[in-house]
Amino acid sequence: MDPVNQIRLRQRRQYTRRFLRNLAVLLSLLAGLWQRVGAADEQSLEYQVKAAFLLNFAKFTEWPSSAFRSADAPLSICILGDDPFDGVLDQMIRGEAINGRKLAVLQIKRQPRPQTCQVLFMGKTQKDIRRTLADLGSGVLTVGEEESFLREGGMITFVIENRRTRFDVNPAAADSAGLKLSSKLLSVARTVKK
Amino acid sequence: MVNRRRSSLWSFRDLPIARKLLITLLATLTAALVLSGAGILIADSLLFRGYLQNDFDTLAQIVADNTTAPLAFNDPRAAAETLAALKARTHLVIACIYRVNGTLFATYRRPDALYGCPSSAAQPPTERAGGDQTISRPILLTGRRIGTLVLRYDLAQIAERRALYGAMVLGMLLASSIIAVLLSSRLRAIIAMPIAQLVNATRAVADTADYGIRVQKLSEDELGSLVDRFNEMLSVIQSRDDHLTTALRDLETALSEAEKARKRFHFMAESMPQKIFTAEPSGNIDYFNQQWTEFTGLSFEQIQNWGWTQFIHPDDLEENIRLWQQSIATGEPFHLQHRFRRADGVYRWHLSRAHAMRDAQGKISMWIGSNTEIHEQKEKEEELRRANDDLQQFAYSASHDLQEPIRNVAVYSEVVARRYSKVLDAEGQKFLGFLTEGGRRLATLVDDLLAYTRAGAVEGLPGTVNAGSVLQQTLATLGEAIRENHAIVTADPLPEVHIGEAHLQQVFQNLIGNALKYRNEDSPRIHISATNQGAAWRFAVEDNGIGIDPQYKEKIFGVFKRLHREQKYGGTGIGLAICQRVVERYGGRIWVDSAPGKGAIFYFTLPHLAPQARSTATDSSAG
Numbered sequence: 001m002d003p004v005n006q007i008r009l010r011q012r013r014q015y016t017r018r019f020l021r022n023l024a025v026l027l028s029l030l031a032g033l034w035q036r037v038g039a040a041d042e043q044s045l046e047y048q049v050k051a052a053f054l055l056n057f058a059k060f061t062e063w064p065s066s067a068f069r070s071a072d073a074p075l076s077i078c079i080l081g082d083d084p085f086d087g088v089l090d091q092m093i094r095g096e097a098i099n100g101r102k103l104a105v106l107q108i109k110r111q112p113r114p115q116t117c118q119v120l121f122m123g124k125t126q127k128d129i130r131r132t133l134a135d136l137g138s139g140v141l142t143v144g145e146e147e148s149f150l151r152e153g154g155m156i157t158f159v160i161e162n163r164r165t166r167f168d169v170n171p172a173a174a175d176s177a178g179l180k181l182s183s184k185l186l187s188v189a190r191t192v193k194k
Numbered sequence: 195m196v197n198r199r200r201s202s203l204w205s206f207r208d209l210p211i212a213r214k215l216l217i218t219l220l221a222t223l224t225a226a227l228v229l230s231g232a233g234i235l236i237a238d239s240l241l242f243r244g245y246l247q248n249d250f251d252t253l254a255q256i257v258a259d260n261t262t263a264p265l266a267f268n269d270p271r272a273a274a275e276t277l278a279a280l281k282a283r284t285h286l287v288i289a290c291i292y293r294v295n296g297t298l299f300a301t302y303r304r305p306d307a308l309y310g311c312p313s314s315a316a317q318p319p320t321e322r323a324g325g326d327q328t329i330s331r332p333i334l335l336t337g338r339r340i341g342t343l344v345l346r347y348d349l350a351q352i353a354e355r356r357a358l359y360g361a362m363v364l365g366m367l368l369a370s371s372i373i374a375v376l377l378s379s380r381l382r383a384i385i386a387m388p389i390a391q392l393v394n395a396t397r398a399v400a401d402t403a404d405y406g407i408r409v410q411k412l413s414e415d416e417l418g419s420l421v422d423r424f425n426e427m428l429s430v431i432q433s434r435d436d437h438l439t440t441a442l443r444d445l446e447t448a449l450s451e452a453e454k455a456r457k458r459f460h461f462m463a464e465s466m467p468q469k470i471f472t473a474e475p476s477g478n479i480d481y482f483n484q485q486w487t488e489f490t491g492l493s494f495e496q497i498q499n500w501g502w503t504q505f506i507h508p509d510d511l512e513e514n515i516r517l518w519q520q521s522i523a524t525g526e527p528f529h530l531q532h533r534f535r536r537a538d539g540v541y542r543w544h545l546s547r548a549h550a551m552r553d554a555q556g557k558i559s560m561w562i563g564s565n566t567e568i569h570e571q572k573e574k575e576e577e578l579r580r581a582n583d584d585l586q587q588f589a590y591s592a593s594h595d596l597q598e599p600i601r602n603v604a605v606y607s608e609v610v611a612r613r614y615s616k617v618l619d620a621e622g623q624k625f626l627g628f629l630t631e632g633g634r635r636l637a638t639l640v641d642d643l644l645a646y647t648r649a650g651a652v653e654g655l656p657g658t659v660n661a662g663s664v665l666q667q668t669l670a671t672l673g674e675a676i677r678e679n680h681a682i683v684t685a686d687p688l689p690e691v692h693i694g695e696a697h698l699q700q701v702f703q704n705l706i707g708n709a710l711k712y713r714n715e716d717s718p719r720i721h722i723s724a725t726n727q728g729a730a731w732r733f734a735v736e737d738n739g740i741g742i743d744p745q746y747k748e749k750i751f752g753v754f755k756r757l758h759r760e761q762k763y764g765g766t767g768i769g770l771a772i773c774q775r776v777v778e779r780y781g782g783r784i785w786v787d788s789a790p791g792k793g794a795i796f797y798f799t800l801p802h803l804a805p806q807a808r809s810t811a812t813d814s815s816a817g
Binding site: 053056059060098164166167182187 | 263268338
């Protein structure tokens with residue numbers, strides 16, 4: 001065996017040893033992470049997904065220009081009542097734009113005025129949804145979290161199926177509010193209300 | 195390599211035309227089809243590769259567009275369903291959708307695919323199927339990348355198309371080959387057949403030399419005109435052949451005629467007593483008859499061409515050669531008297547003549563000559579001349595010697611008549627008168643005789659004299675007789691002539707004297723004139739006298755010939771004889787044209803020829 005190969009062999013052994021040591025460190029770190037995640041609120045993961053979906057709903061929806069106050073007005077996602085997203089949504093919309101409009105997240109306590117909100121999220125804690133929806137007027141995409149949300153006149157509602165976040169759609173409601181939902185959106189919905 | 199190609203080319207060159215046509219057709223077709231097939235194939239491969247790429251780009255765009263929602267809403271099943279629809283595209287091998295973080299989201303795999311999607315978008319596409327093409331596209335939602343689509347497709351379509359095109363080209367090649375074979379048999383009838391006919395006709399003409407053969411014309415194209423030209427050529431050759439045959443026959447006939455003529459001529463020449471020769475236009479003598487070889491004792495070979503000069507007398511040779519060359523140069527007849535040496539060494543006189551024979555164009559074709567032996571004639575002439583000379587000498591000396599005693603007779607008879615007339619009686623005086631008269635006449639007669647003999651002698655070399663001035667002198671001499679007779683003498687302008695002045699004066703004096711003498715009751719009218727006859731001047735002396743009976747026309751020029759009694763017309767009767775002698779001495783002639791009572795015209799000619807040359811010829815004939 002020539003000296004060059006001897007050196008190579010020795011180097012390779014050194015690399016292997018170093019790799020194993022690093023792997024051990026990584027595994028211990030991952031184990032720690034897993035514990036922390038498990039310990040963390042499972043709800044926060046769910047709302048991270050819902051925040052992403054909420055943003056994506058806006059991306060698959062077309063508003064009439066009358067839904068905005070002005071041509072350069074931002075597209076506002078309003079959260080009625082309690083905010084379950086814990087600031088995740090604000091992080092997500094940073095740097096995003098839809099059809100040339102900037103995005104904004106608004107926390108509102110009561111019924112929004114016309115042309116203020118283009119997306120309105122009503123969480124589980126929200127009461128008297130039917131009335132709120134009935135008084136809302138056109139140009140607002142309504143998103144809820146309850147199975148009953150669509151029956152009460154909502155357009156999209158999140159559902160959890162096999163621990164996966166999905167959604168149902170009521171295109172008729174969106175249609176009557178002057179909104180156009182992309183067929184692509186409908187194609188990935190769990191159910192589409194007829 | 196080069197040799198083989200040349201040999202294959204040569205063998206192609208030697209093939210029959212029909213085979214050449216077939217091969218050419220097939221080669222052209224194959225080349226055209228293969229080249230166009232290959233061109234189409236290459237172009238199509240390039241174009242189709244681009245087309246495929248475009249096609250799959252479009253497909254990728256559609257798929258990416260259709261998978262935005264599944265990606266956005268984290269629905270791999272929906273994405274997989276979308277991808278599953280791609281199975282209609284049989285050349286798509288795999289389709290992979292990756293999330294924005296690179297993890298695999300959804301896949302499609304053709305059942306027979308040899309590989310699947312890499313588990314990470316960062317992983318390079320597998321290299322196992324080298325011909326497969328990869329398209330990678332970002333999946334965008336509102337300008338933001340939410341994932342990546344990777345498509346891989348194979349290029350089996352290109353191979354399929356290649357196979358299809360190849361099969362088409364092969365099929366067309368096969369079909370066109372069949373057409374080419376069919377066409378070539380047709381072409382054979384159209385092109386090769388007429389050529390074969392021409393070849394056969396050429397061979398037949400060459401074998402049989404029958405120029406009546408004609409080739410049938412099958413078309414109006416170049417081959418047709420070739421056949422026409424060939425037929426024209428044959429007819430030209432045919433007519434030439436006919437002409438040639440005729441000309442050959444004519445030539446043979448002419449040659450045999452010429453041969454016959456030559457034989458006839460030679461036979462004639464051999465049978466003649468004279469010596470005969472022929473010469474080429476250049477003067478080379480190419481024939482002597484037998485009389486020659488017998489006479490000279492030399493063979494033909496010895497005397498042909500210029501060999502004859504050896505038997506010519508040395509004194510004659512120079513002139514002989516000069517005259518012969520002059521004749522050859524000018525074509526004038528050759529004429530000479532000269533001496534040939536006989537076999538026994540004796541020279542004999544011959545008269546040689548040669549004339550040029552000319553062809554239709556006037557060109558000299560040969561000389562024909564004859565040589566007549568004139569030796570004895572020549573000797574006789576010589577004797578005669580000597581006798582004549584003697585006679586003349588005698589006549590001259592006789593008349594000269596007679597002058598003195600006759601003058602004495604005349605003088606003394608006059609003396610007696612003057613001094614002794616008283617002594618003599620009447621009868622004595624009468625006899626004395628007869629004596630005186632006789633003496634006077636005798637003196638005149640002797641004078642005339644002397645003049646006559648002198649007229650034959652040449653007085654040196656005569657130059658030219660003006661006949662007009664000679665006539666004037668003559669008229670002056672005759673002046674008294676002219677006045678007594680009241681004669682009128684007129685003359686035209688007269689030329690210069692070659693003659694001794696005294697001789698011409700003798701002629702004029704005798705002729706004009708006769709005209710004055712033989713007059714009738716009318717006063718004499720005499721006219722002298724001269725006309726140019728080309729070779730000589732002809733003089734005429736015309737009068738209105740008593741004329742001459744035609745029966746005496748010749749007689750009057752004899753010596754002492756008189757037609758009248760002396761009592762009526764005086765004279766010795768020698769004048770015209772003197773005229774004739776003078777004129778003939780200079781090569782001329784004298785004659786008379788007359789009738790009784792109608793006057794007379796005496797003519798005499800004097801040649802233009804210089805007496806010098808004539809005298810030379812005369813000398814040689816005399817010598």
